Amino acid sequence: MTPRRIAFVGPTLPAQHRPAGCFEYRPPVRHGDLFDLCLRPGDQVLIIDGVYQHFAPIRHKEILAQLARGVHVAGTASLGALRAAELDGFGMQGLGQVYGQARAGRLSADADVAVLHADDSAGARRLTQAMVCVRHALTELTEAGKLEPGQAARLEQAAARLHFTERSATGLRHEAGPDRDAMHLLLDHLERHGDIKTRDARHALDTLAARPVPAPSRTTAGAETWTSSYGREWDFEHRPLKPGSAVGARLALACLQLFATDFPDRHRAYALRLAAATTGRTGPAGSLLSAAGFAPATRPYARLARATEATAHWTADERLLARTFRLPPGRLVYQDLPAEAVAADTLDELEQRCLRLLLPPLAQALPATQRHTVLRQLWQAGSDHDYRLCALERGFRDTAEAARLAGAFDLALIARLLQAPAAAR
Known part of the structure; x- marks a missing residue:
């Protein structure tokens, strides 16, 4: 299979200036995007732009996860340069002068690299100037003898006083005060020569495109560093159910946990x-609890061992084990979609079931209080405590x-089905 080459880019390099060729271009990277791609060993990722204010930014351990899998990850120019400098010792490649400054x-x-820009549908057009670009242009103008050092220092101070969202051409000229003509020279330099x-x-695009994709390699340091429960959770939440699927693996599991009548039995088996x-x-739940250091249930109707509608046929120890089960180090219940959860379904069948039950596009989700009401009715939980037990025995943390x-x-559809007469369902 031919390795994929993917570049995350936005306002730093507008679409009309991106070289055609081997790279698949995607919008600025955000948290979860690398997991969502289902990258393989040998694939190559170049991070140029990324979000960090209105959306969760890409985490360092997401990058380390890909490095550990043999994916080649490089960064340049903007947020990618900063991440490359921070992860230089773990195998991420840095390219360019911005990376050099960060390193x-x-x-x-x-x-320092942030700009305000239009959304992707408008070409991610840049609306403000990054501070790193202002500084570099001032250095070039000073070295060319077009600005006095004192002027350059005042212009840099004026730009630094502005928040990155206010550093437009108009904002910079206004902030420059008596140095407005010099600021105009700066802006003209950025326009003519590029930042x-x-x-x-x-x-970076030209350099990487000219090189053959290197053979896959795994970064031991990265593998050891990224494997936290949070990294595994992010991976699970952003991984598709199968390649190309519009349904995520975690969402497919949630569909089963929420709506499969027999899911408590599947969770117990898991x-x-x-x-x-x-x-x-091996053996009954009580011996497993004892082997793990827990005292077996001495009272069948202890709070966590109490029977619910779905677990009346279980032993008290099975209820305790299923409801308190956690993966090491003790935070997650699931980090993948196990065979017990899927049962006899195929992934195609599970995908179609999820698609039928997902909220329609643009529809508003029910408020949290109403969601709890529907789930209590769906799981036949008569009290708050029974509702909590039902959530735990279905593999939810709470x-x-x-x-x-x-x-x-x-x-809302589920609620209508629950309220309909049995003959009409």
Whole structure:
């Protein structure tokens, strides 16, 4: 299979200036995008632009996860340059002058490379100037003898006083005061010669395109660093159910957890299997609990061992095990879609079931309070405590997680089905 080459780019290099060729262009990177791509060893990713204010920015461990899998990740020009400087020792490649400044410690804040820009449908057109571009242009003008050092210093101070969202041409001229003519010279230089971010981005694309994709390699340091429960959770939440699927793996599991009548039994089978693997013992739930260091349930109707409609046929120890089961180090219940959860369904069948139940585009999710009401009715939970037990025996960490994930589904439809007479269902 031919390795993929993907570049995340936005206002740093407008679409009309991007070289055609081997790279697949995507909008500025955000949290989860690398997981969503289902990258393979040998694939190559170039991060140029990324979001960090209105959306969650890409996490360092997302990049380390790809490095650990043998994906080649490089960064340049903007947020990519900063991440490359921060992860230089873990295998991420940095390219360009902005990266060099960040690597040398002269550049560290995301705000130094940030700009305000139009959305992707408008070509991600840049509306303000990045501070790193202003500084570099001032250096070029000073070295060319077109600006006095004192003028350049005043212009840099004027630009630094503005928030990155206010650093437009109009804002810069206004802030320059008596140095307005010099500021006009600066802006004209940026317009005619391009800024350093744009130059770095184009250079990185040309450089990487001219090189053969290197053989896959795994970064041991990256593999050891990224494997936290949060990294595994992010991976699961952004991984498609299958390549090209519009349904995520975590969303597919949530569909089963929420709506499959027999999911508590599936969750019990999953918990028993992994508990046996962890303790190195097989047998009833009580022996597994003992092997893990827990005292067996002494009272069948203890609060966490109490029977619900779905678990009346379980033993008290099975209820305790299923409801308290966590993966090491103790935060996650699921980090993938196990065979027990899918049961006899195929991934295609599961995908279609999810698509039928997902909230229609542009539809508003029910408020959280109404989601809880529908779930209580769906699971036949008569009290607050029973509702909590139902959530736990379905593999949710708590009722809040259940309600949060339920927000992706058409609970208004589910509520109408629950209220309809049995003959009409």
